[in-house]
Amino acid sequence: MVDEVVEGTETKVMTYAEAIRDALRVAIAEDDRVFMMGEDVGIYGGAFGVTGELINEVGTERLRDTTISELGIVGAGVGAAITGMRPIVELQFSDFSAQAMDQIANQAAKIHFMLGGAVNVPLVIRAPGGSGTGAAAQHSQSLETWFVHIPGLKVVMPATPDDAKGLLLAALDDPNPVVVLEHKLLYKTSGDVRVGDARTPLGVAAIRREGKDLTIVATGVMVSRAMEAAEQLAAAGVDATVIDPRTLKPLDSKTILASVTATGRVLLVQEAAGTLGFMSEVAAIIAESETFAHLRAPVRRLSGLDIPIPYAPKLERAAVPQVEDIVAAATALVTEW
Amino acid sequence: MNPLAQDAEAAKSVLKTMWMIRRFEEAVEDLYGRGMMHGTMHLSIGQEAVPTGACLALNKDDYITSTHRGHGHCIAKGADIERMMAELLAKESGYCRGRGGSMHIADTTTGNLGANGIVAGGVPIATGAALSAHMRGTKQVAVCFHGDGAMGEGAWHEGVVLAAMWQLPVVFLCENNHYGMSMASEKAFNLEKLSDRAKGYGIPGVTVDGNDVQAVRDAVQEAVDRARSGGGPTFIEALTYRWRGHSKSDKNLYRTREEIEEWRTHDPIPAFEARVLQAGTLTETDLEEIRNQVRDELRSAVQRANAAPDATADGLLEAVYAS
Numbered sequence: 001m002v003d004e005v006v007e008g009t010e011t012k013v014m015t016y017a018e019a020i021r022d023a024l025r026v027a028i029a030e031d032d033r034v035f036m037m038g039e040d041v042g043i044y045g046g047a048f049g050v051t052g053e054l055i056n057e058v059g060t061e062r063l064r065d066t067t068i069s070e071l072g073i074v075g076a077g078v079g080a081a082i083t084g085m086r087p088i089v090e091l092q093f094s095d096f097s098a099q100a101m102d103q104i105a106n107q108a109a110k111i112h113f114m115l116g117g118a119v120n121v122p123l124v125i126r127a128p129g130g131s132g133t134g135a136a137a138q139h140s141q142s143l144e145t146w147f148v149h150i151p152g153l154k155v156v157m158p159a160t161p162d163d164a165k166g167l168l169l170a171a172l173d174d175p176n177p178v179v180v181l182e183h184k185l186l187y188k189t190s191g192d193v194r195v196g197d198a199r200t201p202l203g204v205a206a207i208r209r210e211g212k213d214l215t216i217v218a219t220g221v222m223v224s225r226a227m228e229a230a231e232q233l234a235a236a237g238v239d240a241t242v243i244d245p246r247t248l249k250p251l252d253s254k255t256i257l258a259s260v261t262a263t264g265r266v267l268l269v270q271e272a273a274g275t276l277g278f279m280s281e282v283a284a285i286i287a288e289s290e291t292f293a294h295l296r297a298p299v300r301r302l303s304g305l306d307i308p309i310p311y312a313p314k315l316e317r318a319a320v321p322q323v324e325d326i327v328a329a330a331t332a333l334v335t336e337w
Numbered sequence: 338m339n340p341l342a343q344d345a346e347a348a349k350s351v352l353k354t355m356w357m358i359r360r361f362e363e364a365v366e367d368l369y370g371r372g373m374m375h376g377t378m379h380l381s382i383g384q385e386a387v388p389t390g391a392c393l394a395l396n397k398d399d400y401i402t403s404t405h406r407g408h409g410h411c412i413a414k415g416a417d418i419e420r421m422m423a424e425l426l427a428k429e430s431g432y433c434r435g436r437g438g439s440m441h442i443a444d445t446t447t448g449n450l451g452a453n454g455i456v457a458g459g460v461p462i463a464t465g466a467a468l469s470a471h472m473r474g475t476k477q478v479a480v481c482f483h484g485d486g487a488m489g490e491g492a493w494h495e496g497v498v499l500a501a502m503w504q505l506p507v508v509f510l511c512e513n514n515h516y517g518m519s520m521a522s523e524k525a526f527n528l529e530k531l532s533d534r535a536k537g538y539g540i541p542g543v544t545v546d547g548n549d550v551q552a553v554r555d556a557v558q559e560a561v562d563r564a565r566s567g568g569g570p571t572f573i574e575a576l577t578y579r580w581r582g583h584s585k586s587d588k589n590l591y592r593t594r595e596e597i598e599e600w601r602t603h604d605p606i607p608a609f610e611a612r613v614l615q616a617g618t619l620t621e622t623d624l625e626e627i628r629n630q631v632r633d634e635l636r637s638a639v640q641r642a643n644a645a646p647d648a649t650a651d652g653l654l655e656a657v658y659a660s
Binding site for chain 2: 035061064066067069070071072073074075076077078079080081082083084085087102103106107111112113114115116117118119120121151152154175176
């Protein structure tokens, strides 16, 4: 079933950034335990304008400006989460998670298991990833694999304004640490967003488009590129399904496998560097499943190059998959096999 | 503040806690030596006055964060020694159901948010617990136990910076046992006293004799009172000494036998016993009774823990996430 906002649901056109802000507004209003802290989230409005003027509505207690202390604020989030709060920590760039990794990987992810289930860590970490803004190698990475690889974390990558809101609200409901990887290029994109407190459940993929010739699985900003590619492919007579996993962990592999079983061809598209990237895992899941017997072509990955993201616009563009790359790879899969 | 050695009930409680920590760890050492215990362990023998004194200043619902050398913190905050021992013996009835071991015991019912395998890992977590207490308006205080070694990690800095900025109800209590594994703290930190660092963070700092349970209790009480009344964080350095090696692999190559022997003459437990006798609060017979009571309680806890079923691998995959 193509995932769309159900007919009759009240929606409003918002940008991805506004949708996140709306989720924060809703969550802070409905639950006294919810607060957010991060660098420049207050009067500055967030480095990407996500919080905007929210500080005027919710105040400095619930929206806390912090020092530039990524490890400290994630750790403070862990401490608050295990003592009855529902904190959200904003990391200004997902690259800065490298600074905070002990608290993410060794503390937040492991506390529930390590302590024999005695304690839950309902912590949400929001962080923008991805390239395309000319911010170069330390501000442009796609690091989802780091988090997916750590048992104990859940990981979501919203690709639309509605999911940016819905997945954040669902992450706040979850008793586990959830890493929400937003994309910088999406903040200013617009779409219909359900008003109120509508959630997008974790662990449920969205089928963005249905077609019979091949399945394209894409994450983050690659979802919209895959959709654009699918339109071009359709014009050339190739009918593609586009699946947006939305939650990388736990992954809705059922939806992916069912589609690949039906189409027999799969193109896995990610912005992240290819080697051991998230899509390698998706490829392995397909290879280990009964779907393998239905493949009419080899599983194909289309990933970012195994390089740090370069600065110059032409170089940056060349580093990650573009619409034309997706069209070419899909066409080859369909015509050569 | 009230002298612990002059109050019979307080003196008994102090001695019981300090002896229990000592005997618990001696039992752990013995079980390990006999091949009955798995993994590794970090013993705090010689440091018992710090957790004992500190926890006397806390309410049951106050928080602590602990360290890899955390048995003393657990016991002093009121944990069940049978469940602790069961955890170390890899039993299903252990605090962590055999999934954490010595370095990850927590007991949230007594406010213990957990030992930690990362030396400064608990510092920002304690700050977060204090932030939570502040936001919930509960008047709870968090005490962050950490070693001198933790003061070389960035997490210490960041946790203290945030606590100072927000004036949170947290006490950073450094058990300076003089070595971060083999690195001497006086070599590591170019400071006369580690508490000199507090000024740089804009919070009060004090150094006390960590082998004097009264001195520790008084310093922590003052800091806790300040925190509870909205006066923000405090840093306390408690000078003490780790008699045993860092862990099982330690050959003590970085210190002399003479140094260890010298510190053994500053054993916090007999020092407090002498004070109690001198004050006439308890008799030698009373002291003997406390020691025997601790010995019997511990022996029985070890027996019960050891007889319990081993931790099971069933359901491990389901144990990763809360539902």
